[in-house]
Amino acid sequence: MTTPTIILIGFMGAGKTLVGQTLAQKRDVGFFDVDHEIEKAANKTIPNIFSEDGEAAFRDIETQVLQQAVRFPGIVATGGGSVDRPENVAILKQSGATIIYLYGPLEDTIKRLLPEKQRPLLNQKSTLAFFELWQKRDPLYRSVADYVVEIVDKPAATIVNEIINTI
Numbered sequence: 001m002t003t004p005t006i007i008l009i010g011f012m013g014a015g016k017t018l019v020g021q022t023l024a025q026k027r028d029v030g031f032f033d034v035d036h037e038i039e040k041a042a043n044k045t046i047p048n049i050f051s052e053d054g055e056a057a058f059r060d061i062e063t064q065v066l067q068q069a070v071r072f073p074g075i076v077a078t079g080g081g082s083v084d085r086p087e088n089v090a091i092l093k094q095s096g097a098t099i100i101y102l103y104g105p106l107e108d109t110i111k112r113l114l115p116e117k118q119r120p121l122l123n124q125k126s127t128l129a130f131f132e133l134w135q136k137r138d139p140l141y142r143s144v145a146d147y148v149v150e151i152v153d154k155p156a157a158t159i160v161n162e163i164i165n166t167i
């Protein structure tokens with residue numbers, strides 16, 4: 001029997017990587033981190049891809065990596081912008097994978113991200129642009145998700161148990 005693909009989507013800071021790693025361990029399957037694979041493909045960090053090559057170049061690599069990710073037999077953590085391009089939305093919708101949206105409301109997302117300096121989009125965007133980005137993405141995440149799991153005030157282990165009980 002082949003291992004089904006489970007894809008975690010959601011905004012920056014939703015804990016996709018930690019939840020994905022924990023879920024993969026618990027199910028004893030592999031873990032594929034899209035951001036990490038993008039860095040490997042470009043041979044530089046995400047902040048450097050953004051600053052040296054620009055966001056469009058980053059998104060091009062993201063689309064290529066997403067195409068590999070949807071075929072990965074195990075758990076996949078995506079980057080927050082995985083739904084920004086209509087072609088990516090199509091890749092996710094057609095993947096046949098189980099897609100889980102790790103959802104936190106906007107206020108909670110902002111609280112989580114305020115101490116962060118590592119994400120290039122956070123440094124570049126004004127608060128208003130950040131608001132708009134969240135509002136644009138939330139319905140897109142929902143449009144591709146099979147399940148929505150609330151993350152507010154929950155440790156990764158709790159979220160993982162909820163995912164296992166839900167799917």
Ligand code: S3P
Binds near residue numbers: 120
């Ligand atoms: C991005 C989210 C980041 C990373 C890149 C762009 C975004 O991933 O892919 O900085 O557009 O929201 P995380 O969601 O893992 O932070």
